[in-house]
Amino acid sequence: MNDAVELQVRQIAADVFNLPLNQVTGQTSPKTVDNWDSVQHLNFVLALEEAMGIQLEPQDIEQIRSVGAALDVVRKKREK
Amino acid sequence: MEEVTRDQIDRAIGDKDISAARRALARFWRQSPNVAAAGFVVSRFETLRPHIALTPCKIAILRSFTVEPAVPLLRATAFIGGVDLNVRVGDFDTYVQDVLNPASWLYAFSPDVAILAVQSRDVAPALWEGFADLDRAAVSGAVEQTVERFRQVVEAFRQKSPAHLIIHGLQIPPTPAEGLLDRRSDWGQAASFARINHGLFDLARSARNIYVLDYDGLIAGRGRAAWYDHRKWVVARMPIAAGELIYLAREWMRFVYPIVGRVCKVLAVDLDNTLWGGVIGEDGIDGIQLDQGYPGDAYRSLQRAILDLYRRGIVLAVCSKNNPAEAMEAIADHPGMLLRPEHFAIIRTNWADKATNLREIAAELNVGIDSIAFLDDNFVEREWISEQIPEATVIDLPGDPMLFAQALRECPFFERLELTDEDKARGRLYAERRMRTELEATATSLEDFYRSLRMKAIIEPVNAKTLSRAAQLTQKTNQFNLTTRRYSERQLDQRLAAPDWRAFTVQVADRFGDNGIIGLAILRIQDGVCEIDTLLLSCRVIGRTIETALLAALAREAIRDGATKLVGWFVPTKKNAPARDFYKSHHFVAVQEREGATLWELDLVANSIASPQWVDVKEPAHE
Numbered sequence: 059m060n061d062a063v064e065l066q067v068r069q070i071a072a073d074v075f076n077l078p079l080n081q082v083t084g085q086t087s088p089k090t091v092d093n094w095d096s097v098q099h100l101n102f103v104l105a106l107e108e109a110m111g112i113q114l115e116p117q118d119i120e121q122i123r124s125v126g127a128a129l130d131v132v133r134k135k136r137e138k
Numbered sequence: 139m140e141e142v143t144r145d146q147i148d149r150a151i152g153d154k155d156i157s158a159a160r161r162a163l164a165r166f167w168r169q170s171p172n173v174a175a176a177g178f179v180v181s182r183f184e185t186l187r188p189h190i191a192l193t194p195c196k197i198a199i200l201r202s203f204t205v206e207p208a209v210p211l212l213r214a215t216a217f218i219g220g221v222d223l224n225v226r227v228g229d230f231d232t233y234v235q236d237v238l239n240p241a242s243w244l245y246a247f248s249p250d251v252a253i254l255a256v257q258s259r260d261v262a263p264a265l266w267e268g269f270a271d272l273d274r275a276a277v278s279g280a281v282e283q284t285v286e287r288f289r290q291v292v293e294a295f296r297q298k299s300p301a302h303l304i305i306h307g308l309q310i311p312p313t314p315a316e317g318l319l320d321r322r323s324d325w326g327q328a329a330s331f332a333r334i335n336h337g338l339f340d341l342a343r344s345a346r347n348i349y350v351l352d353y354d355g356l357i358a359g360r361g362r363a364a365w366y367d368h369r370k371w372v373v374a375r376m377p378i379a380a381g382e383l384i385y386l387a388r389e390w391m392r393f394v395y396p397i398v399g400r401v402c403k404v405l406a407v408d409l410d411n412t413l414w415g416g417v418i419g420e421d422g423i424d425g426i427q428l429d430q431g432y433p434g435d436a437y438r439s440l441q442r443a444i445l446d447l448y449r450r451g452i453v454l455a456v457c458s459k460n461n462p463a464e465a466m467e468a469i470a471d472h473p474g475m476l477l478r479p480e481h482f483a484i485i486r487t488n489w490a491d492k493a494t495n496l497r498e499i500a501a502e503l504n505v506g507i508d509s510i511a512f513l514d515d516n517f518v519e520r521e522w523i524s525e526q527i528p529e530a531t532v533i534d535l536p537g538d539p540m541l542f543a544q545a546l547r548e549c550p551f552f553e554r555l556e557l558t559d560e561d562k563a564r565g566r567l568y569a570e571r572r573m574r575t576e577l578e579a580t581a582t583s584l585e586d587f588y589r590s591l592r593m594k595a596i597i598e599p600v601n602a603k604t605l606s607r608a609a610q611l612t613q614k615t616n617q618f619n620l621t622t623r624r625y626s627e628r629q630l631d632q633r634l635a636a637p638d639w640r641a642f643t644v645q646v647a648d649r650f651g652d653n654g655i656i657g658l659a660i661l662r663i664q665d666g667v668c669e670i671d672t673l674l675l676s677c678r679v680i681g682r683t684i685e686t687a688l689l690a691a692l693a694r695e696a697i698r699d700g701a702t703k704l705v706g707w708f709v710p711t712k713k714n715a716p717a718r719d720f721y722k723s724h725h726f727v728a729v730q731e732r733e734g735a736t737l738w739e740l741d742l743v744a745n746s747i748a749s750p751q752w753v754d755v756k757e758p759a760h761e
Contacts, residue, residue: 069144069174070174072178073174073175073176073177073178074173074174074177075177076177076178076181079144097206097207100204100206100207100374100376101173101177101206101207101210104173104207104370104376104380104383105172105173105174105177105380107380108172108173108174108380108381109172109173109174113369114369115369116369116372116373119373
């Protein structure tokens with residue numbers, strides 16, 4: 059599932075958490091990234107909203123516990 | 139324009155091509171100034187930081203809401219603008235303690251700038267949430283208390299820190315509690331917040347280095363509906379929509395640049411398709427677009443914005459690729475121009491490369507190249523300047539001229555926090571200096587130039603050999619032609635058969651060679667009046683005072699034939715503007731107007747016309 063949306067979400071995570079793109083996978087999460095704290099989580103959420111043109115609900119924001127989970131949420135939002 | 143990729147930037151950094159990396163980062167930031175890109179730009183600038191000169195600045199943000207996501211945007215914007223920000227953010231709503239307590243982190247941090255980022259709902263909750271419950275006394279009491287609390291904070295801060303303080307003004311609620319009724323009362327909810335803001339502006343004016351950021355104006359400019367994100371407020375105390383944060387960051391930087399001295403003192407502007415639509419060299423003065431309506435108004439709006447900067451003390455220069463005479467004529471004479479020669483300290487119209495011209499402009503004005511801003515519609519010229527002079531500020535103009543004025547007005551490097559009378563007059567003083575210098579230079583050098591040409595003029599009556607050339611000149615000469623009367627060879631010959639008509643050709647030679655017959659005058663002498671029926675010169679010799687030599691010879695001829703007055707019509711056409719002031723500048727007096735034409739008269743008894751000394755005139759032989 060190496061499509062454009064996935065690449066975009068990984069790129070956003072790479073930018074926000076300052077990681078090389080090739081090190082960002084679906085499993086990338088607060089457990090694997092030191093600076094994924096609450097401030098950076100909010101930045102990640104805002105960056106996703108802005109770049110993907112979506113509006114995330116409070117429950118979506120909670121669900122984003124990894125880059126893979128973020129991708130699922132983004133896909134679901136964009137289907138609607 | 140091709141998009142810049144992250145890979146290109148990282149390759150330039152890997153190649154240690156610092157200036158290419160910086161240019162690419164600037165373009166990258168222009169194409170995507172968003173939250174994600176901010177993280178990337180900041181991280182790359184941290185890599186570049188040891189290799190580039192940036193102005194450091196420490197900022198403390200005292201706040202009542204979540205501002206953290208705006209910080210990377212702020213730092214990225216600042217890096218691109220040449221400023222390295224060290225940002226500290228205080229805890230939620232602790233700003234009063236932070237300011238009052240001399241031992242707080244705020245003073246230990248010793249910032250250059252402090253921002254008091256507060257919002258209406260936090261500093262005046264009663265006025266924001268429960269307004270409908272309040273009577274008029276409670277409303278006015280809340281307004282006074284709010285301003286008073288700000289006053290205490292400002293005074294405490296001023297005592298303990300020399301830093302600049304930027305206070306967010308309060309925003310007006312998008313939907314007032316009492317609906318339409320709100321504006322029926324001068325103590326409505328919107329009016330109450332406006333009163334608080336009024337108090338804040340007064341407060342800022344009365345203290346040193348305190349400024350109010352017009353937060354309500356910022357929100358209104360973006361649109362209240364677009365600005366707020368209620369979900370994020372509820373979840374994360376983040377009231378602002380993600381896409382709007384960049385505008386808050388830019389507004390903060392609008393204050394920071396003048397505080398740290400990152401300002402432009404000179405604006406160098408292009409002409410064609412920047413100050414006016416079209417190309418003066420191709421379209422001519424009648425063809426360029428500067429009329430009211432589309433698209434002329436777009437260029438006039440830009441000129442108005444430039445003129446506003448001039449009034450703020452910004453020194454103006456022209457840096458353009460044009461023929462100097464054409465450019466100058468458009469600036470001086472086009473009726474649609476708002477900017478005139480007297481607004482420009484330097485006018486550089488030539489075909490040399492613009493980087494060289496900009497450097498010379500900076501040297502001549504005795505300012506650093508880093509205080510020059512460059513305004514040009516041409517992307518290639520802008521890229522060239524960014525590459526050649528990275529220190530200069532290149533203003534990014536959009537493709538659509540309708541957006542030019544706004545782009546210039548939004549440029550933060552022309553912001554000033556104070557303005558003295560001396561500042562205001564600066565643009566004018568520089569421009570006046572230029573005009574004086576030019577006048578002196580031309581007064582001496584033009585004469586030298588004329589003398590150096592060693593001109594000879596042969597003025598003689600039209601004869602059988604020159605008749606054909608004389609008639610041809612009346613047919614072909616458009617610019618320096620006072621009446622533009624066309625004669626065929628036969629018509630001219632008939633005229634000259636009558637005893638009261640005369641015609642003279644002018645042949646001019648100089649040290650570079652013989653120009654041949656390049657001028658013609660036709661006279662009619664009757665009852666003591668000599669009328670100039672035709673006077674024309676080929677454009678090759680315009681501006682060399684040959685016209686004065688010719689006129690002096692005609693006056694002598696008229697006197698010889700018993701005339702006491704020399705008269706002549708000027709009949710304006712689309713092309714003969716170069717001849718418009720001919721009679722006036724030779725002290726003729728306008729005596730009659732007819733259908734746009736003017737009859738000019740010179741009393742030959744009271745006046746004489748001096749032939750220029752540097753033209754050696756050979757006149758008709760008289761028996």
